[in-house]
Amino acid sequence: MTTPTPASTEPADPRLAGTFSLLAPDGTPRRPELLPLGPEVLRLYRQMRRARLFDDRALVLQRQGRLGVYPLFGGMEATQVGAVLALDTARDWLAPTYRGTGCALAYGLPMHKVILSWRAHPDGFRMDPQQRLLPFYVPIGNQLPHAAGIALAERRRAEREGHDASVVLAFVGDGGTSEGDFHVGLNFAGVYRAPAVFVIENNGWAISTPTSRQTAAATLASRGEGYGMPAVRVDGNDLLAVHHVTAEAVARARAGEGPTLIECVTYRVMPHTSSDDPARYRDEAEGELWRTVLAPARRLRAYLDRAGLWDDEQEQALAAEVEQELRDALVQADAAPGLEPWQILDHVYAEPTPDLLEQQAELRALYPQRGAGQ
Incomplete structure (x- = not known):
């Protein structure tokens, strides 16, 4: 498994101590031999920016009464997109949380379907049978036993038909790791060596409960040992690092080596939902470092600029492209039959x-x- 960033590299935030990363916050490569080629980096960057741009606009739409209550993922886009883009979407499964809009967009859920989902319209959560994507799960941790069961079914099918197994990628928040379904899902996957990858989005807050009040464990990744599976902690705002460790875990699962637990250390810079006021339970100055220095796009954009792979003109073109995609999606969503x-x-x-x-x-x-x- 991937080794952590050397301890001699001082983390920008104590929460990141012992995590694996490929890029320093200023975009300087830490493990240049592990970095993907330019076209792949651009693919990852474009999808991450697309997801974040949607998230920003979704809050505006909610305020306009064009979406229901919306769970923002802003600041966590590197974790969601980096992990999902390690999948083969033609064969692998995705089980997101309710905060997994960025995951679903990266996986290929059309934007108009995302909009309909957050309007509580059946056309939004009725998934295409050809797309191995489960709906957004609002019950905390509920998707993990489902993911483990699907993964076991895929392993048995692969054994019967004589090919590599499809993999299930399932997400859970730090709060979800305290739910019984987390234990049930991971224990089941570990016992049956199911081809699953479990990603903990450790954003520091389970609604208003900080991680330090939720568990005495030094890390959430340490729970993997109890389920008999390898675990790794990664800087969740380093898109390339998240993608790297998830790709390793997916390869392990596909080869029949069982599940992996990945703890992505990130931060929820936005409110819990569009109805939340985080100022009631946390000092908003706490997240300033994560909003600025540790912001996912800032880090990768600095790397791309140095490599001569991206510039302001391309950034503006991408923003315009996503804005047009969103406008078209709104037209399509607005045309959906009445509910x-x-x-x-x-x-x-x-x-x-x-x-x-x-x-x-x-x-x-x-x-x-x-x-x-x-």
Whole structure:
């Protein structure tokens, strides 16, 4: 497995002590022999900037009443995009958290589907069967047992058909590591050597609870030993480092060597959701270093500038490209059929349970005129 950055390299923040990184905060290469080639770096950078630009605009849309409550991921885009782009989206699975909009965009979920998801429209969370992407999970940690089960099914299919297994990449926040589903999912994956990669987005805060009040463990990655799987801590704001360690873990899983736990140390510079006021529970000056010096785009942009691979003109062109993509996505999302209240329950199980049918009937009774003829 990847070794941490040498201890002689003083971290910019104590939380980053012992993490693996490829680029210093000023963009200077720390492990030049591990850096990908220019075209791959540009692919990663473009997707990271696209995700962050969407996140920034999503908050505006929510304030305009064009989205529901929205969980921002700003400041964590390197973790989400860097990990997801290590997958083969034609065969591998992604299980995001509710904060995983950047993950879904990088995986290939169309932008209009993302918008519909945060409008609670069924067309948003009804995924394309050809796309191995699970919907955004709001229950904390709920996706981890699902991910482990899918991974075991993929391993058995691969053994039966005689090929390498598809891999499942699952995300969880630092708060989610205290949930029972975290233990169940990782323990199951470890016991059955399921081809899964679990990424902890350690952003320092479980809503209003800091990591220091959540666990006495020195690191969250140390939990991997208890589940019999290797674990690595990485600077979650170093896009290239996150991509590197995830690609290693995906290769291990595909080769039949079992799951890996990755702790990405990052920071939630934005509110918990668009309805949150973080000033009520944290000193906003605490995150200033992460908003500026440690910002993911600042670091990689400095590296690209030195290498002569990017400039301000290209940055402006990318911003304009994403803005146009967002405008087109809004037009498409606005054209989606109107939503009836009972349709929210349509896409829960393949075969509706008696409870769901009863709840749908109650909703139809509440809106008799809208339900006429249905």
